Structures are given as C-alpha cells and as structure tokens.
Amino acid sequence: MRIVQIVPGTGGAFYCENCIRDLNLAAGLREQGHDVWVLPMYLPLMPGEPPPEQVCPVFYGAVSLYLGYQSAAFRSMPHWLRRAFDCAPMLRLAVKRAGSTRATGLEGLTLSMLEGENGGQRDELERLVDWLSTHIKPDVVHLSNALLIGLAHRLKQELNARVGCFLQDEDTWVNAMDGNYPRQAWELMAAKAKDVDLFFPVSRHYAERMQPLMQIPDSKLQIVHNGIDTSAFTPGEAPPSPPVIGYLSRMCDALGLEILVDAFILLKQDPRFAALQLRALGGATQDDEPLLGRLRAKLLQAGMLSDAQFLKDFDRPVRAGFLKGLTLMSVPARQGEAFGMYQLESLASGIPVVQPALGAFPEVIELTSGGITYEPNDAPTLAAALASLLSDPDRCQTLGNQGRDAVQREFTMNTMAAKTAAAYETIGAST
Numbered sequence: 001m002r003i004v005q006i007v008p009g010t011g012g013a014f015y016c017e018n019c020i021r022d023l024n025l026a027a028g029l030r031e032q033g034h035d036v037w038v039l040p041m042y043l044p045l046m047p048g049e050p051p052p053e054q055v056c057p058v059f060y061g062a063v064s065l066y067l068g069y070q071s072a073a074f075r076s077m078p079h080w081l082r083r084a085f086d087c088a089p090m091l092r093l094a095v096k097r098a099g100s101t102r103a104t105g106l107e108g109l110t111l112s113m114l115e116g117e118n119g120g121q122r123d124e125l126e127r128l129v130d131w132l133s134t135h136i137k138p139d140v141v142h143l144s145n146a147l148l149i150g151l152a153h154r155l156k157q158e159l160n161a162r163v164g165c166f167l168q169d170e171d172t173w174v175n176a177m178d179g180n181y182p183r184q185a186w187e188l189m190a191a192k193a194k195d196v197d198l199f200f201p202v203s204r205h206y207a208e209r210m211q212p213l214m215q216i217p218d219s220k221l222q223i224v225h226n227g228i229d230t231s232a233f234t235p236g237e238a239p240p241s242p243p244v245i246g247y248l249s250r251m252c253d254a255l256g257l258e259i260l261v262d263a264f265i266l267l268k269q270d271p272r273f274a275a276l277q278l279r280a281l282g283g284a285t286q287d288d289e290p291l292l293g294r295l296r297a298k299l300l301q302a303g304m305l306s307d308a309q310f311l312k313d314f315d316r317p318v319r320a321g322f323l324k325g326l327t328l329m330s331v332p333a334r335q336g337e338a339f340g341m342y343q344l345e346s347l348a349s350g351i352p353v354v355q356p357a358l359g360a361f362p363e364v365i366e367l368t369s370g371g372i373t374y375e376p377n378d379a380p381t382l383a384a385a386l387a388s389l390l391s392d393p394d395r396c397q398t399l400g401n402q403g404r405d406a407v408q409r410e411f412t413m414n415t416m417a418a419k420t421a422a423a424y425e426t427i428g429a430s431t
Helices: 017-031 062-070 079-084 088-096 107-114 122-135 146-159 170-174 181-195 204-214 257-268 286-301 316-324 341-348 361-368 379-390 393-410 413-430
Strands: 002-008 035-041 140-143 162-167 198-201 244-248 277-281 308-311 353-356 371-374
Touching (some): 002 146, 017 035, 017 162, 017 341, 017 413, 140 146, 170 204, 198 204, 198 413, 204 361, 244 316, 244 341, 257 277, 257 286, 257 379, 286 308, 316 341, 341 361, 361 371, 361 393, 371 379, 371 393
Parallel strands (some): 140 162, 244 277
C-alpha cells in the first residue's frame, strides 16, 4: 500500500509520544514493504528520531495559520507572501513561543480546523489535497489524531483513499478549552467521524472513553497499542548506586512533575533513601518555565537541589542512555493518559514503572507486568509506592525483566504496523 501519515509536528520542544508513535509506525510499515510518506503539519517533525525516508513539505504552517486566523489583512496578502512566514527560522521561533502548544487561546482556530472545507483554512486544505493527488496518490491516509478529522471528507472525496485516524489524548486538548468550546468541539468531531473509515484507539481504556464522545460504531474501532523500536533501548550493566528515580515526558504540571518532586523530597527524609537521586528528562515550553523555577526553589529549600537534575536534551540516543541509569521511572500524570509511550521505553530498558491508577496506566501495567500502580495520585502515596520497590531490589529486577520481555513480544513498532496494515487491508477487501 501507498500510505501517507499526516502528523502534527512539534519542532522538538518537548517529548511528544504521539510524534514518536507516528514515526515508529512509519518505520514499521516501511519494513513490511509499504510505500510510506510522512506529511508534517504546523511545525517540522520532532528531531532526534530516525528520520522517515520520504517526507512531504510542511502544510498549515504554524505562523501563517495563526496570523491568518487572527488577521483579515494577513489573509488578503498574496499566497507567496503568506507562505514566507513559514520559513524555517519563523517556525523555530513558533516552537519556543509560550502558548503555541496550549489549547486556551486557540479554541476558535481548533474549531475552524475541525470544520475542514467549511472552515477558514479551505485554501490550505485544497493545496494539501492537490499536492497529494499530484505527487503521491495514496491508497491510505492515516491521521495522527482526531483533531485532524476536518481533513477527512476532502481527502476521501478527491483521493479516493481509505482514511484512518489514531485516537490518543485528544481529550487533553479539547477539555482544556474555555467556555462552551469543548462541547462544540466534541459535537463537530462526532459529526466528522462519519468521514473516517477506521479509528485506532491506542488502549482499551481510551476506546471506551472516546467511542461515546465521538459516537463511533464498533465496526470502525480497532485497538492498536503503541509500539517502539525495541533495539534502541537496552538495560544497563548494573543498577545505579545510589538509586535514581526518573521522569521521562514533557516537564509540565499536567504530567505530574511536581507530584514526583514532592514524593522525592519525602523519600529523602527517610534515612534509607538519603542518597536517592532524581533525574527528569523531556523538554519544556515557555509555559512550563515557572513550574521548573518553583520546583528548583522547593528543592533548594529542602537542601536537595544538588540531588536533582532537569535535563533538556531528549532525542532517542539520549533517552536510551538516560533510562539505563535509572532504578525506577514514574510520570504521575494528574489525569492519566491514553497510553504513556514512555512506559514502553522504560520497560524495554528493564526499568520498572510506578504509575497512578488512572487512564490507561493500569491497562499497560497489567499487559506488561512491568510495574505497579498506586492511588490516590498524591505525593505521599507515590512516595510509599516508590519506597516499596526501592527497598526490594529483587522485585525491581523481576518487574523490569517481565516488562522487557512483554515489550519485546507485544509492543514493537512492527507489531503496531502489522495490526494497522491488516486493518486497512480488511477495509480494501470489503469495499
């Protein structure tokens, strides 16, 4: 099959598990003989990952998209001049801009994108469709998330292609919007769902959450768990001494970094864990800097700042080395997540995970036997859960080994790609 994956780029500001999943899927599909193209939207692809062999130009450039939505004068400019605002330096500036990855303030633009050809970006949609029909003529168009389903009707209409869509953490964006915007967004997404042939929720939990919100029939749902390139992540030679608690994700409030820091401070007050270290990796935006400043101040006041590191680089080789140096890993996301790709990377490295009993975390841990869950999601409870494993190295090793075996068996990028391709082939056979 000739497949185009339409992927929102982040420009590399932070660890984006959806971006990593999309690039892993492209690599897995290509290894199985499919002709795969990756088309970035808004910003360039996340750097530091193995680049896809065939990459389309960036469409819906973030700078011109935002200015065009805000300004009628900008919309009246010649097309070539508007496109100039999406040159590489301007897109790099957009990556660093506070609010560029925040739903509040972008509610109207989100709804306009969901409107597709009836929204304010019709010209760019037609340019995208024309480019694909001229240069690629895909059999399948695979959307990275349901916030892109406004594209689906025109893509199917003009390309006569099968259209599929991952489902992962759209609710995080939609429900963060102000006022009545979430209700309007869910109604639009439910209306547009009829234009998509197949939805691929990344966990059973998220399928059960999204199906009623988007009114998706059972026949259009195919659960496909995330997968990684397991060859990139290997265990360290020996457990670190002193022990190290790790965090791998965007360093922000929503993903619970402060909960982990507070748990770390509590743990170090126990003489058994006085030498414990904390390392956080995953990048941040300008919106996250106040949190990081507050956490450093809290650690300084506790006399523990020298025992904690907040690391900026997070490309795949850096992540692999980082994980080898951990004892345990925890990302205590406040509301849970649809999956949590970082769990797979940690387990592939033989590092157990300690996650709140929220979202899909219990599902992933049950499937991998590679960690434990705790509740409620607060610092004292997390500290107790971490202490139970830190004080039992044999159990840590058993969980790490079980998790690594399960990831290598069930959560590879090739397994993810095979299930996705098989689902598309079924659609082709039935039409």
